Amino acid sequence: MHGLGFALATYFIWGLLPLYLALLKPASALEILAQRILWSLVFLLAWLVLSGHLRALMRRLDLRLIGLYALAAVLISINWGVYILAVTTNRTVEASLGYFILPIVNVIIGRIALGERLSPVQAAGVLTAAAGVTYLCLGAQSVPWIAFALALSFGFYGLIKKTAPLPAAEGLFLETAILALPAAVLLWIMGMRGDLAMLHGPVSLDLLLAGSGVVTVVPLITFALAAKRVPLSTIGMLQYLAPTLQFLIGVFVFGELLTEAKLAGFAIIWCGLIVYLYGLARRPHPAALPG
Numbered sequence: 001m002h003g004l005g006f007a008l009a010t011y012f013i014w015g016l017l018p019l020y021l022a023l024l025k026p027a028s029a030l031e032i033l034a035q036r037i038l039w040s041l042v043f044l045l046a047w048l049v050l051s052g053h054l055r056a057l058m059r060r061l062d063l064r065l066i067g068l069y070a071l072a073a074v075l076i077s078i079n080w081g082v083y084i085l086a087v088t089t090n091r092t093v094e095a096s097l098g099y100f101i102l103p104i105v106n107v108i109i110g111r112i113a114l115g116e117r118l119s120p121v122q123a124a125g126v127l128t129a130a131a132g133v134t135y136l137c138l139g140a141q142s143v144p145w146i147a148f149a150l151a152l153s154f155g156f157y158g159l160i161k162k163t164a165p166l167p168a169a170e171g172l173f174l175e176t177a178i179l180a181l182p183a184a185v186l187l188w189i190m191g192m193r194g195d196l197a198m199l200h201g202p203v204s205l206d207l208l209l210a211g212s213g214v215v216t217v218v219p220l221i222t223f224a225l226a227a228k229r230v231p232l233s234t235i236g237m238l239q240y241l242a243p244t245l246q247f248l249i250g251v252f253v254f255g256e257l258l259t260e261a262k263l264a265g266f267a268i269i270w271c272g273l274i275v276y277l278y279g280l281a282r283r284p285h286p287a288a289l290p291g
Contacts, residue, residue: 003229006222007238013219015245018095019253020215021087023208027197029085031190032212034183035198036080039213041180044173047217057170066174068164073175075157076220082149091146092250093258097136098150099243100269104130105155106235113159116231118279125276129240132268139261158235161227168224172217240273 024032048054086095107126110116118126137144164171190196198209226235247266250256 003226004238007226007230007235008241010219010222010226011239011242012245013215013222014099015242016249017215017219018087018092018246018249020208020212021084022254024205024212025088026201026205027209028190028195029081029088030186031195031197032084032088032209033077033081034186034190035209036084036212036216037077037176037179037183038187039210040216041173041176041213043213043217044169044176047169048173051169053167053170057166057173060166061174065165066178068160069166069171069174070178072157072160072164072171073178075153075160076175077179079150079153079157080216082146082153086146086150090254090256092246092254093256093262094144094146095150096243096246096250097133097144098147099154099239099246100129100136100266101133101147101151102154102243103239104133105151106158106239109155109159110231114162119282121279121282122276125272125274125279127272128275129269129272132265132270132272135268136262136265139265158223158227161224164224168221168228171224172220240269244270 021032027035045054048057082098083095086092086098104126107116107118111118161171166174187196198206230238251258
């Protein structure tokens with residue numbers, strides 16, 4: 001699969017993720033976060049053992065590598081936790097705003113840190129989308145901290161994954177392994193306080209919590225594969241596919257409030273995406289998207 005295909009698969013899965021997380025609502029946001037970390041580690045460990053890559057990973061470990069992936073682990077845990085909180089508290093539309101802001105963050109990071117360049121048409125698309133985001137932020141009754149936390153945490157996570165040396169599965173395994181002990185301690189404390197939903201509700205909920213590892217691992221692996229094959233600025237703009245789906249789910253499935261002002265802001269952002277993708281299609285050198 002080409003890098004662009006990995007990116008598209010990633011964003012469709014993430015776009016539909018609120019539907020899955022909504023099924024976990026009997027569990028608290030903190031429990032869902034910890035369960036995602038531990039079950040992701042379980043599935044990744046099984047994958048590396050079966051593929052024979054675990055031993056090679058162990059040989060590559062050093063303090064510099066662990067430090068790099070520890071930073072990635074902190075960023076992705078912040079992103080997961082804030083997103084789960086948003087969905088479980090009926091703020092999916094605000095979460096989608098964060099992922100509308102994210103592409104602009106990625107374009108800025110790609111330009112400053114990696115020297116990635118945009119064509120004039122692509123730059124016009126980015127500026128249009130930025131105008132839409134600015135309009136939404138100015139019209140908000142309070143600072144959309146959920147949106148900015150999601151955008152900044154995943155923007156810098158994407159930069160690390162762009163330059164990180166490990167293959168996708170090995171890198172994600174190391175990240176979840178670093179987070180496993182804090183997650184286990186958190187679940188133990190919650191269990192002592194009687195706040196755990198797992199093993200204290202229907203079996204279907206237990207299976208869904210365990211399955212959160214799969215729905216977490218698959219798109220993060222495809223994202224890591226895409227990040228190594230596609231310019232960060234392109235990844236950033238394609239990211240609009242996921243929040244568009246999240247936005248539609250928030251409004252039409254979860255029934256969250258959508259004002260005319262918000263709709264106008266999102267419309268401006270979508271216009272920016274269309275302009276950017278048009279500029280991407282006109283680029284004469286498709287080598288920018290190696291497979």
